[in-house]
Amino acid sequence: MKTILQKITNDASQSFACRVYQTPQFETNWHKHVEYELILILKGHGTAMIGDCVCDYSVNDLFFIAGNLPHWFRKNHPKMIGAALVIHFTNDCWGGGLLQMAEMKAIQSLLQKNNGIQLEKNLKKEVTESMQLMHRKKGFEKLMLLLECLHKIGLSKQYKILTEDFTDTSNVVNPVIEKVIDFSFKHYQEKVTLKQAAAIANMSIPNFCRFFKKNIKKTYFDFLRDLRISHACKLLTSSNQPILDICYESGYKSWAHFSKQFTEVKQQTPSQYRKTYLP
Numbered sequence: 001m002k003t004i005l006q007k008i009t010n011d012a013s014q015s016f017a018c019r020v021y022q023t024p025q026f027e028t029n030w031h032k033h034v035e036y037e038l039i040l041i042l043k044g045h046g047t048a049m050i051g052d053c054v055c056d057y058s059v060n061d062l063f064f065i066a067g068n069l070p071h072w073f074r075k076n077h078p079k080m081i082g083a084a085l086v087i088h089f090t091n092d093c094w095g096g097g098l099l100q101m102a103e104m105k106a107i108q109s110l111l112q113k114n115n116g117i118q119l120e121k122n123l124k125k126e127v128t129e130s131m132q133l134m135h136r137k138k139g140f141e142k143l144m145l146l147l148e149c150l151h152k153i154g155l156s157k158q159y160k161i162l163t164e165d166f167t168d169t170s171n172v173v174n175p176v177i178e179k180v181i182d183f184s185f186k187h188y189q190e191k192v193t194l195k196q197a198a199a200i201a202n203m204s205i206p207n208f209c210r211f212f213k214k215n216i217k218k219t220y221f222d223f224l225r226d227l228r229i230s231h232a233c234k235l236l237t238s239s240n241q242p243i244l245d246i247c248y249e250s251g252y253k254s255w256a257h258f259s260k261q262f263t264e265v266k267q268q269t270p271s272q273y274r275k276t277y278l279p
């Protein structure tokens with residue numbers, strides 16, 4: 001996918017960046033950067049696109065994103081305040097030889113994977129506390145806290161893999177992809193056709209289908225499905241709405257179609273999913 005290649009700047013006295021981004025700095029479209037990213041959501045909620053994954057995000061969610069992995073945290077409402085504590089670092093910010101040491105094997109293994117993950121359970125709690133402390137510290141202590149965070153993530157299994165081995169070699173801005181994604185976010189609760197999406201991209205339907213699958217690694221209808229299921233999950237866990245109403249509000253016209261797609265994506269029925277997340 002042709003994405004925005006974002007440049008991260010560091011203070012000259014630090015080898016990596018650790019800062020809070022709040023609206024309007026929080027808002028970035030589909031973009032990537034060579035730096036690895038740890039992002040802790042402080043304010044706001046919405047839909048995250050990380051590689052080929054579409055999922056919800058909300059306050060206290062914590063993600064680790066590999067370098068050059070495209071992503072976008074899109075707020076549910078334009079006027080909402082969004083904020084995140086974000087750490088950006090390159091795999092050589094501590095010099096060339098450190099990661100070759102035997103004691104760094106877990107970190108080395110983590111950074112070799114081109115994955116996007118969401119931290120869970122005790123791992124999420126421990127890394128969150130370390131990140132908050134890191135934001136207040138300077139110098140050597142700050143660097144040690146980053147290494148500790150990466151070491152814990154590298155050793156743990158308490159995370160969910162959102163996207164795996166996603167590759168994007170381009171570095172040119174292509175406004176077409178952003179227009180298609182923006183159109184999809186605005187209209188996924190309605191009936192959307194390939195003809196409409198292809199018209200946004202100014203392509204024939206066959207060319208658009210090839211273009212989208214080549215770059216997003218899934219078909220356009222699979223992408224729409226993921227947007228709709230993500231919205232349904234949010235409603236299932238944050239409201240007491242009847243599941244049939246959620247089906248229609250998420251862009252489906254048929255209960256059977258909704259139930260089938262939800263089960264395929266989440267490996268459980270909508271009612272089972274709700275019971276898992278609600279007391």
